Amino acid sequence: MILKMKALMSDDGMKARAIRGTALSVFGFGSAQLIRLASNLILTRLLFPEAFGLMALVQVVVIGLENFSDMGIHPLILQSKNGEKPTFLNTAWTIQIIRGVCLWILACLITAPVASFYGQPELLTILPVLALTTVLSGFRSTKYSLTSRHLILGRITLLDLTGQVIGTAILILLAWWLRSVWALVIGSLVGVSLNVILSHLILPGPRNRLCWDKPTAWEVFHFGKFIVVSTVAGYLLQQGDRLVLGKFVSLEDLAIFTIAYLFGSLSLMLNGQLNSRVMLALYKQRPPLVSDSNYRQIGRARFLLISAFLGMAALIAFVGEPLIMLLYDPRYYGAGPMLVLLSLSFIPTLIFDGYKNIMLANGNSRDFTTFTVLSALFRIILLVVLIRELSILGAILAPFMVELLLYPLLVYFVRPYRGWYPWQDMFFLAIGVVIITVVLWSNAAVLSLLADVLGHLVGIST
Numbered sequence: 001m002i003l004k005m006k007a008l009m010s011d012d013g014m015k016a017r018a019i020r021g022t023a024l025s026v027f028g029f030g031s032a033q034l035i036r037l038a039s040n041l042i043l044t045r046l047l048f049p050e051a052f053g054l055m056a057l058v059q060v061v062v063i064g065l066e067n068f069s070d071m072g073i074h075p076l077i078l079q080s081k082n083g084e085k086p087t088f089l090n091t092a093w094t095i096q097i098i099r100g101v102c103l104w105i106l107a108c109l110i111t112a113p114v115a116s117f118y119g120q121p122e123l124l125t126i127l128p129v130l131a132l133t134t135v136l137s138g139f140r141s142t143k144y145s146l147t148s149r150h151l152i153l154g155r156i157t158l159l160d161l162t163g164q165v166i167g168t169a170i171l172i173l174l175a176w177w178l179r180s181v182w183a184l185v186i187g188s189l190v191g192v193s194l195n196v197i198l199s200h201l202i203l204p205g206p207r208n209r210l211c212w213d214k215p216t217a218w219e220v221f222h223f224g225k226f227i228v229v230s231t232v233a234g235y236l237l238q239q240g241d242r243l244v245l246g247k248f249v250s251l252e253d254l255a256i257f258t259i260a261y262l263f264g265s266l267s268l269m270l271n272g273q274l275n276s277r278v279m280l281a282l283y284k285q286r287p288p289l290v291s292d293s294n295y296r297q298i299g300r301a302r303f304l305l306i307s308a309f310l311g312m313a314a315l316i317a318f319v320g321e322p323l324i325m326l327l328y329d330p331r332y333y334g335a336g337p338m339l340v341l342l343s344l345s346f347i348p349t350l351i352f353d354g355y356k357n358i359m360l361a362n363g364n365s366r367d368f369t370t371f372t373v374l375s376a377l378f379r380i381i382l383l384v385v386l387i388r389e390l391s392i393l394g395a396i397l398a399p400f401m402v403e404l405l406l407y408p409l410l411v412y413f414v415r416p417y418r419g420w421y422p423w424q425d426m427f428f429l430a431i432g433v434v435i436i437t438v439v440l441w442s443n444a445a446v447l448s449l450l451a452d453v454l455g456h457l458v459g460i461s462t
Helices: 002-010 014-046 049-068 073-079 086-118 123-130 132-137 143-149 154-178 182-201 214-248 251-264 266-285 292-327 335-345 347-361 365-390 392-417 422-442 444-461
Strands: none
Touching: 014 049, 014 154, 014 182, 014 251, 049 086, 049 123, 049 182, 049 214, 049 251, 073 086, 073 143, 073 214, 073 266, 073 347, 086 123, 086 132, 086 214, 123 132, 123 182, 132 182, 143 154, 143 182, 154 182, 214 251, 214 365, 214 392, 251 266, 251 292, 251 335, 251 392, 266 292, 266 347, 292 335, 292 347, 292 422, 335 392, 335 422, 335 444, 347 365, 347 392, 347 422, 365 392, 422 444
16 A cells, blocks of 8 residues: 555656645645634634625625636636647736736726625725735736646645735734724735745746737637636626625625635535646546546546535535534524535535536637526526525525526536536435435424525415
């Protein structure tokens, strides 16, 4: 066993790099979440709940701006045949910088309408300052994507954790000193700056410089014309609940939901990291359509990852409510039942979400965009309808319903690449039903809450 481990650590083959990349991603993710949790626990005792709710609104807007103009530079570097050429990388970096500056200008222009829409005048000063993160992140080195292309993730993990540790320490000191939402704003700026600086200092690869190559620019825009639309839709999928909730609930309730989401989405976040860092590269290097061997290898990797995701979701659902009561003061106890339901609602997403990467790995941003846009439309429609009737519970139920409704369409898009694993899907859905049943049966408070919701819906229909 020891000899096998040594061989695995020294081997430079794709399989070994994929395994090491997965292990490093899991380690980095776990460490990052522990740091994030410790920070959250300290900050909830230094700041008032409304500060977190206000910050959640600002972040929703800033993340939206970033997604509304995402050219897909990271996946393009991963899959393009020119992805290692200095001219290509430098032109992509230049476009990235221009994009960041334009985003900050746009953020300043929309500040007044956003503050008016949510009825929060504090946004008039907070939003333009926090939006400077878009300018800063535009300077992040393309070494980050180049390193991911080769599944050499050790330094990326080191970069992310180093920046997070230093940034979190500064954030806590600012919160202790300022005791206001501005601590979160300044801390975010510091964290992004550190990540950008470290991306240039500790990652291998050529240094970036300003450059403009017309063929590269055309490739970026050609690939990104669909990615821009898909990332707008992706933003609505990931942030739509808070985007809509901010209009219909108080800042305090939004803060409680945000804490529940912090824990409930852990499996979802890990799923996203491993799919983008590992599975996307595997689909590119080992296309299932090419051979039966590739199909089986991808299937095994997918089976192991989804098993881990579902196990993580089940664990969070089982311990969610007592965990919130243990870690937080009574102001945040309402996050407990929300956390349980959120973790369960993401089960279909954990099973199906990885399929979308095979489209990007084959350069098919059009179908990827089409599916993502349809998912976003369904999600937003359901969010508006359900949140108006069920408040925060509507935001929890929407993702579960959308994933199941659109599964046949997803299968339609991935089958041409031999990317569908039907028996795995049926197996994992059955496991998901068992997890949901056991969790609800063992949690009377959550079951009672759902019964009240069903009763409310029946009352509306009659």
